Amino acid sequence: MEDLLEIGGKKIACRLFLGTGKYAGNAQMREALLAAQADVVTVALRRVESGAMAESILDYIPPSCTVMINTSGARNAAEAVRIARLARASGAGDWIKIEVIADSRYLLPDNLETLKATETLVKEGFITFPYMSPDLSMARRMADCGAAAVMPLGSPIGTNRGVRTRELVEILIREISVPIIVDAGLGKPSDACQCMEMGCAAVMVNTAVAVAPDPVEFARAFSLAVKAGRLAYRTGMPGSAAEARASSPLTGFLRDHD
Amino acid sequence: MTEFLSKSFYDTYLACRERDWGEALAAASGADVEQALRRVHLSFSDFLALLSPAAEAHLEPMAQKARALTLRYFGRTIQLYAPIYVSDYCENSCLYCSFSSRNRRKRKKLSLEEIDREAAFIAGTGLQHILLLTGESKKESPVGYLRDCVQVLRRHFSSVAIEVYPLSEEDYAGLVAEGVDGLTLYQETYDESLYRVLHPAGPKRNFRYRLEAPERGAAARMRQVNIGALLGLADWRREILMVGLHARYLQDRFPEVEIGASVPRLRPFAGAFQGSCEVGDRNIVQAILALRLFLPRLGIALSTREDSCFRDSLIPLGITRMSAGSCTSVGGYTVPDEAEDAFAQFEIADSRSIPEMMARLREKGYDPVLKDWIFGL
Numbered sequence: 270m271e272d273l274l275e276i277g278g279k280k281i282a283c284r285l286f287l288g289t290g291k292y293a294g295n296a297q298m299r300e301a302l303l304a305a306q307a308d309v310v311t312v313a314l315r316r317v318e319s320g321a322m323a324e325s326i327l328d329y330i331p332p333s334c335t336v337m338i339n340t341s342g343a344r345n346a347a348e349a350v351r352i353a354r355l356a357r358a359s360g361a362g363d364w365i366k367i368e369v370i371a372d373s374r375y376l377l378p379d380n381l382e383t384l385k386a387t388e389t390l391v392k393e394g395f396i397t398f399p400y401m402s403p404d405l406s407m408a409r410r411m412a413d414c415g416a417a418a419v420m421p422l423g424s425p426i427g428t429n430r431g432v433r434t435r436e437l438v439e440i441l442i443r444e445i446s447v448p449i450i451v452d453a454g455l456g457k458p459s460d461a462c463q464c465m466e467m468g469c470a471a472v473m474v475n476t477a478v479a480v481a482p483d484p485v486e487f488a489r490a491f492s493l494a495v496k497a498g499r500l501a502y503r504t505g506m507p508g509s510a511a512e513a514r515a516s517s518p519l520t521g522f523l524r525d526h527d
Numbered sequence: 528m529t530e531f532l533s534k535s536f537y538d539t540y541l542a543c544r545e546r547d548w549g550e551a552l553a554a555a556s557g558a559d560v561e562q563a564l565r566r567v568h569l570s571f572s573d574f575l576a577l578l579s580p581a582a583e584a585h586l587e588p589m590a591q592k593a594r595a596l597t598l599r600y601f602g603r604t605i606q607l608y609a610p611i612y613v614s615d616y617c618e619n620s621c622l623y624c625s626f627s628s629r630n631r632r633k634r635k636k637l638s639l640e641e642i643d644r645e646a647a648f649i650a651g652t653g654l655q656h657i658l659l660l661t662g663e664s665k666k667e668s669p670v671g672y673l674r675d676c677v678q679v680l681r682r683h684f685s686s687v688a689i690e691v692y693p694l695s696e697e698d699y700a701g702l703v704a705e706g707v708d709g710l711t712l713y714q715e716t717y718d719e720s721l722y723r724v725l726h727p728a729g730p731k732r733n734f735r736y737r738l739e740a741p742e743r744g745a746a747a748r749m750r751q752v753n754i755g756a757l758l759g760l761a762d763w764r765r766e767i768l769m770v771g772l773h774a775r776y777l778q779d780r781f782p783e784v785e786i787g788a789s790v791p792r793l794r795p796f797a798g799a800f801q802g803s804c805e806v807g808d809r810n811i812v813q814a815i816l817a818l819r820l821f822l823p824r825l826g827i828a829l830s831t832r833e834d835s836c837f838r839d840s841l842i843p844l845g846i847t848r849m850s851a852g853s854c855t856s857v858g859g860y861t862v863p864d865e866a867e868d869a870f871a872q873f874e875i876a877d878s879r880s881i882p883e884m885m886a887r888l889r890e891k892g893y894d895p896v897l898k899d900w901i902f903g904l
Binding site: 291295319348352355427480 | 598599600601602603604655685750778782783784785786824889892893894896897898899900901904
């Protein structure tokens, strides 16, 4: 049976969403997207050339991919909304990853402004993907107001530190009705696999792939890891022994009694 | 680090000025450097160790770590920008600058039509980030003129930044409202007594007004604020120490603003002053590495003051933005008649064109980024 992620009116086979920043060039970025068989890619509108003569990053996105414009550069809800409207006006579509960051040191998102932007953009018919610090109440509000998915961070952008927010993300997976897509901080394919085993609907990766020694092969590795993790989740994870078994059983004396 | 957070950076500066940084730098040991290299979040003492003479023996491991951090946070990209000099009228008499009012040269201010022509020429190369520069003359290049310039430039570029004389917060806010998103202002030297010697006349004599300009710009909602010291005027280690402290202060007080720094080195110019402190290539490298390790998300810009070979070598060490195809004289891009008797603010050492610079970046495995902003956001 095909295992497709239904989101925003689309059916998505590849649960690895990829970013398009930080690559050594557009051609390399395109190769990485193809190697991963990515279906959803995010592009910062600030990087999109508007002039007809200029080469556009969008020209390098394989036609099979759905473009999700991100609002990189927005410091508050109003700016995120403005970027989304510009994206729609320029024909880049309705899928918006809402990124509101007012912290240039860690690039951690402003959940409150992100929620406000989500509310506005949902009303305007956008398919919204708010990027957020994992917080149950916020995630509920985002889902309640119509976000297509909620994107909690695994660790701060670019740190490659993996799913440091695991406990909180697990709560979101259990409690939130819309898909949970871990975004940011995943440094290794095994981090992505772990997210999928936990029950994330998808993961989003940029830095780890874009700055890898071989981004194309690393994109493929991430894609395989996401498939493996998803398959493991669907199959059912075996329970694990929480503690090592004691070499001298504590109830061994009962046997001696018999 | 927030212990340094005061109402104005000048207060922080005053509190730090009394310390004998020369002694502290000399006292730092190899072990201090190694400890700084092991840390994820560096303290100001770690930064000091990385700037010390002892760290000179550790430049390679510093470079390895700096490259890894830069790749992680900025990727394999270098954003390109070009300067546009619109007026060289200047009321200051900085001893190290060719625009000094003491240099009796014919001055030039571009008309808005000329600016439009210059802008079209630069935009024709594909560059979308422009840096507007003027000498300091409230009479010839007042804020109203700057606003007019921005209105012309916005027709050609996605991002317009300014490098002009220090303004009030209100004036900065006015320019932000016109669409200016970045402010560059170098303190020249953080040594207040030397500053007075180097700026014998003109409005620039006011050290504090200049020192506090970056925070006024940030308060006025500039997106990017770039600071720096002109290396070669005073001991470079102490200058970079203050640049790092200043950048950290601005990051703490304005977390939403992207703070950047530059390490410009004194270049030959029309005038006699050649600086008293030599700054070698090795020193520039150490300065960049220490800044990168101390402030991993700091933007670091590199101008065409440095030659092509050295610029290329610096790219992987922490540079995030470079000017290219630059002309540092007024009207230099498109007004050849004027260019003949025009004089440059400093001599350009890397004269490669934008396409040449882009090709070189690609050869080195970097994506030259021409556009990374949305005008007027």
